[in-house]
Amino acid sequence: MSQIIDVLQKYPGFPGVIVNRKPYKKLDFSASNTDLASRNLTATRDFSDYVHKELLGDGTYIGIGGYLENRVIYRNREHFGKQKAARSIHLGVDIWAKAGEPVYTPLKGIVHSYAFNDQYGDYGPTIILRHHLNGVSFYTLYGHLSLDSVDGLYTGKLFGAGEKIAEIGNFPENGDWPPHLHFQVITDIGNYEGDFPGVCSVQDQDYYRSICPDPNLILRIE
Template sequence: MNALQKLQEFLGDPNNQIGKVVDFDATKDSLFPFNFTASNTDLTPEILADTELFSRWVDKQLSEHGATYGIGGYNEHRTIYSRSGHFDTVTEPRRLHLGVDIWGPAGTSIYNFYEAKVHSFEFNDNFGDYGATIILEYQLGELTLFGLYGHLNLASLKDLNEGQIIAAGKQFARFGVKEENGYWPPHLHFQLMFDMEGLRGDYPGVCQFSKRERYLENCPDPTQVLSATFGVTV
């Protein structure tokens, strides 16, 4: 049984209780699926170049659709990374998103979906980067799984220690403002990895399209976990 099969088996067992990542009441709250591919012509270069304009655009979409959060992005080939040289390489720019983004207000609480220990954390302070970042290590039966939480507020890193146990259901972080989150509209980048490949406090959240198969094999779809938060498959 490979890692993905072990994850699916664990998540499919009703005896294994997976908790929420953010507050959400499926009886009254709703989600708006964002599209950040080239087909979304509303996102002009002028909006993407200005974090304040980009943030107002995100807020407007959520307001107009009566949505509590915006969501999406796994395995999405995105144009929005053209706003930052952080994603450019000599041979091929990085544009394929490896996690799920949950867009909402700065200060939004983030909860641990299952007991874990702190693997590592870092303030990745490049324009377009994660900003404040926490990586948790989960033991799901026989499977070791890592969860990356990016674009947090800096207070989330205060008094944190590697190896520290974070209880299931504990509120341990919050969405950061642009000065703390890599200069993005407030949101959470939530990503799963089977192998950290020796990295600490960071792992690529965006890859070159030519490396898509390799990275998606190591980074399973996070919506498998988030369905417990939102009550539906997202």
């Protein structure tokens, strides 16, 4: 982990994942946001209106946040479990923007894998890129995309730094979430293809933190 952190910190700069020039606003989906207690988070349209119209001023801001956040928004989605080890620790950064917003790769990479994870609460269309930077290999995952984003894609396809690779998807095809991009950095992907845990249990967070560094090392959003 220390090696990838060192490499990313020394890299002179990234083109960005979302290049929309609107100001960023940090969003909180943990229990600290008491407003969530009165919201029906299973009704995606209502959830989306809350995020995009109320919190983000109907496009005035782009939402950002979520790395290692212990979220309550997963409680009513069976995909994340209901047992003692239910998953609630978010391992990536979410960028909340309207459906259709272009997504760019921050640096040169090839398609490692992709999939349509078509389950309520899942990623929906997902792309994973493999990167090699200053002798270090790692991966970036892009989730909740549009279906068109994986149309015609193939393993090994090369993308240059700053090249458009996808668009943010709309519900229900994006896993039935308010439109946003899940962006995650992974150092050890194991045997996963087109998928990788983006949320873990409290019990497993130390392990996943060790292989999923803070995406803001790349995003560099204040």
